[in-house]
Amino acid sequence: MPNVFDSSMKTKDSKKETESMHNIDDDHKACHRHVDEYSEVMRAETPATGLLSAFMPKPVSVAFDNQDSSENIVLVLRRHPLTLFKSLLIAFLMLFMPAFLNAVGMFSFLPGNYQFAAIVLWYLITFGFVLEVFLTWFFSVYIITDERIIDVDFISLIYKDISSAKTDKIEDVTTVTGGALQSMFDYGSIKIQTAGAKTEIEFESIPHPSRVTKLLNELMLEEEREKIEGRVN
Amino acid sequence: MLQTTLAFGTQSANADTLSSLLLMGVKGMFLVGVLLYFIFAIIIVRQIHIMKKTLITPFSPVVLTIGYGHLIVVGLVGLLFLLIL
Numbered sequence: 001m002p003n004v005f006d007s008s009m010k011t012k013d014s015k016k017e018t019e020s021m022h023n024i025d026d027d028h029k030a031c032h033r034h035v036d037e038y039s040e041v042m043r044a045e046t047p048a049t050g051l052l053s054a055f056m057p058k059p060v061s062v063a064f065d066n067q068d069s070s071e072n073i074v075l076v077l078r079r080h081p082l083t084l085f086k087s088l089l090i091a092f093l094m095l096f097m098p099a100f101l102n103a104v105g106m107f108s109f110l111p112g113n114y115q116f117a118a119i120v121l122w123y124l125i126t127f128g129f130v131l132e133v134f135l136t137w138f139f140s141v142y143i144i145t146d147e148r149i150i151d152v153d154f155i156s157l158i159y160k161d162i163s164s165a166k167t168d169k170i171e172d173v174t175t176v177t178g179g180a181l182q183s184m185f186d187y188g189s190i191k192i193q194t195a196g197a198k199t200e201i202e203f204e205s206i207p208h209p210s211r212v213t214k215l216l217n218e219l220m221l222e223e224e225r226e227k228i229e230g231r232v233n
Numbered sequence: 234m235l236q237t238t239l240a241f242g243t244q245s246a247n248a249d250t251l252s253s254l255l256l257m258g259v260k261g262m263f264l265v266g267v268l269l270y271f272i273f274a275i276i277i278v279r280q281i282h283i284m285k286k287t288l289i290t291p292f293s294p295v296v297l298t299i300g301y302g303h304l305i306v307v308g309l310v311g312l313l314f315l316l317i318l
Contacts, residue, residue, distance in 0.1 A: 124310060
C-alpha cells in the first residue's frame with residue numbers, strides 16, 4: 001500500500017516537520033540577542049501598551065504582514081500628532097460652515113427640507129474628511145524590527161506603498177529637524193540610505209528622531225557583531 | 234383687466250414650473266452626491282480590511298466597526314433624502 005494512504009505515516013511526517021520547524025526557530029532565537037541586551041535606547045524604554053501612540057517601543061500586541069516568527073518588533077512609529085493640526089483645524093472650520101452660510105442667507109431660496117438635507121450632507125462630508133485623515137495617520141507606520149526597517153505609506157484611500165530594507169543594507173542615516181515647532185516638540189524626519197532596490201527610506205515627522213537614529217546605529221552594530229561572531233543563519 | 238389677470242396667471246404658472254424644475258435639479262444633485270459618498274464609504278471599508286491585514290493591532294477591529302458604522306449611516310441618509318426631498 002502506498003504511503004499516501006497511510007494516515008499514521010502522514011501524522012509522523014507532519015510531527016517531524018513541526019519539530020524541525022521548532023528547531024529552526026530555536027536556533028534562530030539562539031542566534032539573536034534580545035534588543036535590550038545591546039540597545040541602550042531600548043533598555044530605557046518600557047513596552048508600549050497604548051495603540052494610538054506615535055512612538056511605541058517594544059509594542060506588546062502589534063504585528064505586521066510578512067513578519068517572520070523569529071522577528072521581533074523593536075519600535076513602531078507614526079507621524080507626530082502635531083502634523084494633524086492643519087487637517088483638524090480645517091475640520092473644525094468646516095463644522096461652522098453651515099451656520100455661516102445660514103447667516104449670510106446663501107440657501108434661503110431653498111425650502112426647509114432641502115436646507116436640512118444640505119446640512120446633513122455637509123456634516124457627513126466633514127466626518128468623512130476626519131475619518132480619512134485619521135486612517136491615513138493610523139495606518140501609515142514605520143516599523144523597526146531586529147532584522148529590518150519597514151515603511152508603510154497609506155498615501156490615500158486608493159494608494160499605498162510598502163517598502164522595507166534589511167538592517168545590514170543601511171548605509172547612511174540622516175536626521176533632519178527644522179523649525180521652531182519641530183525643535184520644541186522634538187520631532188523631525190530621518191532619511192535612511194540603503195543598498196537595496198529602493199535607495200532611500202524616509203521616516204517623516206516622527207517623534208524623538210535622535211533616539212531613533214541612535215537605535216538604528218545600535219541595530220546596525222549588532223548586525224555587524226552577528227556577522228563577526230558567526231551568529232548569522 | 235381680464236387680460237392682465239390672465240397674463241399674471243400664466244406668469245405665475247411658468248414661475249411654478251421653473252421652481253419645481255429647479256428643485257428637481259437640486260434633488261438630483263443631492264442624490265448623486267449621496268451616491269458618490271456611499272461609494273467613498275465602501276472604499277474606506279475595503280481599505281480598512283486591507284490595512285487591517287498589513288498592520289495587525291487590537292485597535293484595527295474598532296476602526297473597521299467605525300468604517301461599517303459610517304457606511305450604514307450614509308445608506309440611511311440616502312434613504313432619508315429619498316423620503317424627504
